[in-house]
Amino acid sequence: MSDQFLPLVRYIKKYIELSDQETAYLCSLLHYRFIKKKQIIVQPGFVCKYRTYIVKGSMRAYLIDQEGNDHTLALGIEDWWISDYYSYIHQVPADLFVEALEDSYVIQMDYNAELILMETYPKFERFFRILSQRALAYMQRRILSNLSKSAGERYEEFSQKYPLLIQRIPQYAIASYLGFSSEFLSKIKKQRVKKVN
Amino acid sequence: MSDQFLPLVRYIKKYIELSDQETAYLCSLLHYRFIKKKQIIVQPGFVCKYRTYIVKGSMRAYLIDQEGNDHTLALGIEDWWISDYYSYIHQVPADLFVEALEDSYVIQMDYNAELILMETYPKFERFFRILSQRALAYMQRRILSNLSKSAGERYEEFSQKYPLLIQRIPQYAIASYLGFSSEFLSKIKKQRVKKVN
DNA sequence: CGCGACGTTGATTTGCCTCAACGATTGTGG
DNA sequence: CCACAATCGTTGAGGCAAATCAACGTCGCG
Secondary structure, eight states, rough: OOOOTHHHHHHHHTTSOHHHHHHHHHHHHHEEEETTTTTTEEEEEBOOOOOEEEEEEEEEEEEEETTTEEEEEEEEOOEESSSSSHHHHOOOOOSEEEEEOEEEEEEEEEEHHHHHHHHHOOOOHHHHHHHHHHHHHHHHHHHHHHHHHHHHHHHHHHHHHOOHHHHSSSHHHHHHHTTTTTHHHHHHHHHHHHOOO | OTTTTTHHHHHHHSSSSSHHHHHHHHHHHHHHHEEEEEEEEEETSSBBEEEEEEESSEEEEEEEESSSOOOEEEEEEEEEEOOOHHHHHTTBOOSEEEEEOOOOOEEEEEEEHHHHHHHTHHHHHHHHHHHHHHHHHHHHHHHHHHHOOOOHHHHHHHHHHHHHHHHHHHHHHHHHHTTSSSHHHHHHHHHHHHHHO
16 A cells, blocks of 8 residues: 555544554545645535645635635645635535645545544544644634734734745735735735844 | 533533433533622633533633733633633633623533543543534634624624624623724614614 | 713724735746 | 746825724613
8 A cells, every 4th residue: 555645644643543454444535636736626615525634735725705805714734734614514515715825735535434434433533523622722813813913913923833834825825814915914024124124 | 419410411412422321420520600790710821721611691701912902702601612722722821811791600621521531431522523623613704704704794794693692792792702892883883773774 | 879881972093905006926838 | 948928026095994082871780
């Protein structure tokens, strides 16, 4: 068997122990895929079939509202997950697009496979519990940050926390993730340079 | 044994089945408490020890920033959970206050009890997985709503979704939850009345 | 009764948006 | 391999949604 799934297996082993048998079964349920830059893997109106783990590359999940403005829910690079989580969990049509920002390699698990996996080896309940608890705690922090901080402060915080993303993710995507326009991000950066001097 | 824990047991049984033995063990780990209006059960600097399920009453989780403004992360009434989830999950000092808005009765479970419970009866892994997955999906929707909608639209959506909260929760708490000032909420409501006529 | 908590209203200010024009860089088809 | 288009970021002018501040009304509670 190829070890294309190794990054994800290593990721999971940070949270639960896996025997060779369990690992093999897990891998039998996974799909390894190449996603070309700008390719869309989730779109509104279609159920989000997969949980997507990024092996290499970067992706963005975003909403387009009635006025045509886009709003970024999530950004992801190596070792992160991305999807329209609401659509995935409830198996209802998505509201979001999920799109590759770079040529990417991903590992996907579909909803039924996930259920079967948890039934076969209940320890995966534990893995998904930990995963979603951590994501939830993180989301709460993000909401607080959005509620309590100015655009400049949020950008500052983001740069500290994710210097890698600042380098690789287009500015319009970062601005949209942080909740302001990309023009305004330009102006923030200009102010910032002044401050440093 | 008293059945003060019945509401929570019923809640849990919506997601997993429980034998009498499991139920009894669960209840042995719970605490039933009365919280007086304005009483604070979580505060910054102290680890959030409990997950809190509201049996009766209402509560609010909020952050006070450097300028002294408060920002509401969560509101809760009967049959909802509330806590500083980040603090609880990671067992680190909280950033938030959690306060009763009315005289309230709650059921609390502490972090160690939760771990023991899941070890003793692994099916509780499943319960907490489902719980956090649903909360996570909900949080993502809230972020999208905050990113893509105006103050008026968010209030409209909130009123549709939680008519009970509109009646029972003070306006300043709702405004703060939705991310704008309570003065502005006054003005929104005024506009709204005009529209209806 | 009197005080404190909550909500309202109006005047003014401001953080961020919108629009438009313009470089710089990247990608692509001839 | 070049020309041209598309994409991305920057800059400035003007505008708007919502904040801030201050004053006032009202209600419930000690």
